[in-house]
Amino acid sequence: MKSTVFKLIWFEFPLTKAVYAYLAYSNSVKVNNSLLPVSLLLLIIGFITCMVSIILSKKIYKKSFYENKIVKTFFCKPNSDETTTIFGLFAAMLGLAETAALFGFVQYIITGNLIVGIILFAFCFIAWLFNYPKAIENDGKLD
Secondary structure (H helix, E strand, O other), X not given: OOXXXXXXXXXXXXXXXXXXHHHHHHOOOOOOOOOOHHHHHHXXXXXXXXXXXXXHHOOOOOHHHHOOHHHHHXXXXXXXXXXXXXXXXXXXXXXXXXXXXXXXXXXXXXXXXXXXXXHHHHHHXXXXXXXXXXXXXXXXXXX
16 A cells, blocks of 8 residues: 555545534534533543544554554454555544544534534644654555
């Protein structure tokens, strides 16, 4: 798999956030910035998923991490090549970052809390920046 595919997916990632923002803007929800338990719960879960995405974003390109039996079991077939494994991990890390934006959108629709929605979108973009495709440890390239 070429490194351009990784970078293309990484650059296209903000499009879904634009769709969430448009849907939130076009939906007539009364803004209520009181901190309800559901807003707090989704804020905590979104923060945790972004932190996991940020922490693991550096490790997925290291051979000791992506050749681990647990990683091979959950993210790919046992006999797959390293770029397929890394692509699965890369997609999972972007998915973890995506959950924060999705939780921000959903909690805004449910509770109307715009501040928590903006905070979760910011967490998502920070995690997205940390997940820029890097070189594989052993040969220095993604192809």
